[in-house]
Amino acid sequence: MDAGGENVKAKDLLTAIQVDAAGEMKKLSTYAYVFVREGEKETNQLLVQVETNKIVLKQQANTRLTLNQFVKVLNESKEADIYFNEELVFGYRLIEEGIVLG
Numbered sequence: 771m772d773a774g775g776e777n778v779k780a781k782d783l784l785t786a787i788q789v790d791a792a793g794e795m796k797k798l799s800t801y802a803y804v805f806v807r808e809g810e811k812e813t814n815q816l817l818v819q820v821e822t823n824k825i826v827l828k829q830q831a832n833t834r835l836t837l838n839q840f841v842k843v844l845n846e847s848k849e850a851d852i853y854f855n856e857e858l859v860f861g862y863r864l865i866e867e868g869i870v871l872g
Contacts, residue, residue, distance in 0.1 A: 777858040780825060781848035784841065786862070787869065803868035804835045806854045812870055818843050825850045827859075827871070837868050 803814040806827060817830035818840065825847055827835070852859040852871065859871045 777851050777860060778862075779848070780844040780850045780852060783852065783862065784844045784848070787837075787841070802836060804837055804840045805865070805868060805870045806859075807870065807872055814868065820847050820850070823847075823850050824853055826853045826855070828855060 804816060804827075805812040805814045806816065806829075808829060813829060814834050815829060815831055816827045816835035817833050818835060819826045819828065820843060825843055854871065862869045862871050864870075
């Protein structure tokens with residue numbers, strides 16, 4: 771999903787995940803984790819913090835963010851913008867282990 775240069779709101783990401791899960795990769799349960807790009811690598815060692823109209827993902831050793839946990843946060847804060855540290859998230863792509871936000 772690419773929001774065409776606009777940041778992704780929680781409700782938009784939820785809708786896109788549901789559409790993708792209902793499509794060719796039918797089981798949402800096959801997407802176990804949420805990843806973000808950290809330099810050249812991807813990490814799923816993330817902590818979620820909800821602030822006013824912001825969902826902020828931060829790198830946190832020994833804490834793997836599951837997609838189920840993330841969807842729960844998205845549902846509770848549908849109008850929130852999604853950030854990794856201070857950077858807005860503009861889309862995502864599916865991988866075998868989950869989704870990569872970017």
